Amino acid sequence: LSTFQWPNPLLSYADNQLYEGNLDLTGGCPTRDDTTISAQWLRVAYHDMSTHNVDDGTGGLDASIMYELDMPQNVGEGMALSLQDFNGFGIVTPFFGMADVIALGAVFAVVGCGGPVIPYSAGRIDASTAGPPTVPQPQQNLTTHIELFRQQGFNETEMIALVACGHTLGGVRQVDFPLIVTDTSTDVDTFDTTPAYDNTIVSQYLQNTTQDVLVVGPNVTTQSDLRIFSSDGNVTMQSLLSSDTFSDTCAALLQRMINTVPSTVNLTDPIAEPFQYVIKDPFASATVTMLWADQQGDSFCPSTGCSVQSSSIQPVFFTITGKAQNLTASWYLFNATINSTSSISKFWFEINNNDGSDPIVVDNGGSGFAIEQDPSLSLFVDFMRSETVQLETPGDFTAFQKVVVAVLGNAASATVSMTAFTPFSTALAPPFTPTTTSISLELDETNPPEGAFTFFTANVSFSVTFLDITANVGSTSLTVENFNLAAAIDSFTLINVIPS
Numbered sequence: 001l002s003t004f005q006w007p008n009p010l011l012s013y014a015d016n017q018l019y020e021g022n023l024d025l026t027g028g029c030p031t032r033d034d035t036t037i038s039a040q041w042l043r044v045a046y047h048d049m050s051t052h053n054v055d056d057g058t059g060g061l062d063a064s065i066m067y068e069l070d071m072p073q074n075v076g077e078g079m080a081l082s083l084q085d086f087n088g089f090g091i092v093t094p095f096f097g098m099a100d101v102i103a104l105g106a107v108f109a110v111v112g113c114g115g116p117v118i119p120y121s122a123g124r125i126d127a128s129t130a131g132p133p134t135v136p137q138p139q140q141n142l143t144t145h146i147e148l149f150r151q152q153g154f155n156e157t158e159m160i161a162l163v164a165c166g167h168t169l170g171g172v173r174q175v176d177f178p179l180i181v182t183d184t185s186t187d188v189d190t191f192d193t194t195p196a197y198d199n200t201i202v203s204q205y206l207q208n209t210t211q212d213v214l215v216v217g218p219n220v221t222t223q224s225d226l227r228i229f230s231s232d233g234n235v236t237m238q239s240l241l242s243s244d245t246f247s248d249t250c251a252a253l254l255q256r257m258i259n260t261v262p263s264t265v266n267l268t269d270p271i272a273e274p275f276q277y278v279i280k281d282p283f284a285s286a287t288v289t290m291l292w293a294d295q296q297g298d299s300f301c302p303s304t305g306c307s308v309q310s311s312s313i314q315p316v317f318f319t320i321t322g323k324a325q326n327l328t329a330s331w332y333l334f335n336a337t338i339n340s341t342s343s344i345s346k347f348w349f350e351i352n353n354n355d356g357s358d359p360i361v362v363d364n365g366g367s368g369f370a371i372e373q374d375p376s377l378s379l380f381v382d383f384m385r386s387e388t389v390q391l392e393t394p395g396d397f398t399a400f401q402k403v404v405v406a407v408l409g410n411a412a413s414a415t416v417s418m419t420a421f422t423p424f425s426t427a428l429a430p431p432f433t434p435t436t437t438s439i440s441l442e443l444d445e446t447n448p449p450e451g452a453f454t455f456f457t458a459n460v461s462f463s464v465t466f467l468d469i470t471a472n473v474g475s476t477s478l479t480v481e482n483f484n485l486a487a488a489i490d491s492f493t494l495i496n497v498i499p500s
């Protein structure tokens with residue numbers, strides 16, 4: 001059973017991205033530009049983190065890499081390409097920025113090529129300027145590398161392992177490092193013979209069969225992997241010959257790497273398993289019931305709560321992160337009709353195994369899933385009245401969301417507005433920054449007031465994913481923050497307008 005306390009928008013969103021999200025480009029460890037997408041994503045995460053300074057707590061994984069691509073240490077087409085991938089996913093939100101996406105990318109990179117599942121935390125804060133040029137470069141000496149890794153928070157042993165944990169993927173690109181890869185017929189000289197996230201980088205190094213050009217390349221000055229790997233007499237590399245040790249060591253070090261953030265930033269607890277799924281064992285003949293209580297003072301529901309059984313069950317399609325953990329799960333869906341006068345104060349669930357055992361109560365750690373409401377002023381997005389409108393004229397297709405907001409209270413005199421968040425940047429190159437626009441809502445002519453509710457509406461573009469909605473009545477103001485429009489539109493009515 002889950003220990004996750006609802007509501008927690010950041011943890012919920014991170015959990016959803018990790019287990020059911022869009023970042024699934026790395027499954028099967030696909031090749032791109034003669035390296036792998038995973039290699040490109042992991043390198044971005046390391047370079048972004050490399051601006052950390054343990055001495056003053058500044059820098060770290062903060063998306064400052066978006067402003068650092070012209071620094072020589074960040075050469076390579078994989079950098080801009082990866083950031084374009086991340087922008088294109090459109091998953092940044094007002095509370096989940098590019099730095100969180102870069103860190104999530106590292107998790108997907110490693111698991112996509114068969115490596116361990118790195119427990120993921122969210123909550124990074126995006127920088128708006130470049131950090132210092134502190135990414136290690138191959139021509140620097142060992143003393144410099146030890147000092148750069150110390151500044152990033154890693155000791156010498158950790159430095160050796162972390163480089164091996166990185167250089168199990170990808171390789172060195174000839175056009176960017178012509179003095180390291182001298183054969184101009186080579187595009188990318190890979191560090192080892194397998195694209196997989198495995199310890200071949202270690203075994204081939206120890207067997208003297210390595211092809212890593214940062215070990216055996218023609219230029220002694222740029223043999224940085226050789227200097228680093230051998231710096232403790234190969235003791236650390238020997239320990240990584242065990243694939244379990246390699247996997248565990250890399251998972252721990254890469255988790256620390258992606259959690260290296262400015263000291264002012266607080267990350268969530270790590271997500272090591274999906275906490276939205278409270279039924280852990282397959283309950284073959286289980287019945288799942290949703291219960292709810294009405295607002296205090298009203299007595300529409302019996303004291304045991306109103307209840308409804310799940311109306312349908314859908315399979316959960318897990319990302320590679322879930323698949324790597326051998327997870328299977330189902331969504332139980334509910335259709336509850338709630339009395340508009342007595343309303344709802346909280347809901348919870350009961351799972352009955354139908355085998356004579358006591359039902360399992362899922363009630364958010366005892367408090368229930370509380371819905372806060374102020375009877376003098378409340379608002380919500382009305383999923384039933386909201387529409388996805390598609391206009392199909394020959395040669396032209398436009399679509400938008402008609403968002404309908406229900407306002408309870410003295411709504412005739414209300415003014416309603418919203419801030420719309422668009423995650424995608426239309427820039428062709430980094431930095432990619434989201435945009436917000438202000439929209440005022442009008443009284444909805446097509447939906448006259450009903451019960452105690454008045455309906456307001458505005459059209460928003462398809463690229464908008466999150467809304468902050470504010471209603472003002474007299475001196476009272478109410479804002480619903482971070483409404484996930486992208487998730488809601490699945491439930492909107494689809495209207496196709498095809499002019500004759």
Ligand code: HEM
Pocket residue numbers: 035036038039040042043046075076077078136137138139145162163165166167169170171172173174176177224228
């Ligand atoms: C002294 C430290 C390091 C040096 C000097 C170094 C240097 C390099 C160089 C020169 C490349 C070739 C880049 C290109 O051609 O695009 C490279 C690639 C790469 N590095 Fe490092 N690196 C270091 C540490 C790390 C660490 C700690 C990680 C991650 C944990 C890492 C991850 C990667 C990855 C995944 C690639 C392959 C990129 C691709 O194939 O697109 N490196 N590194």
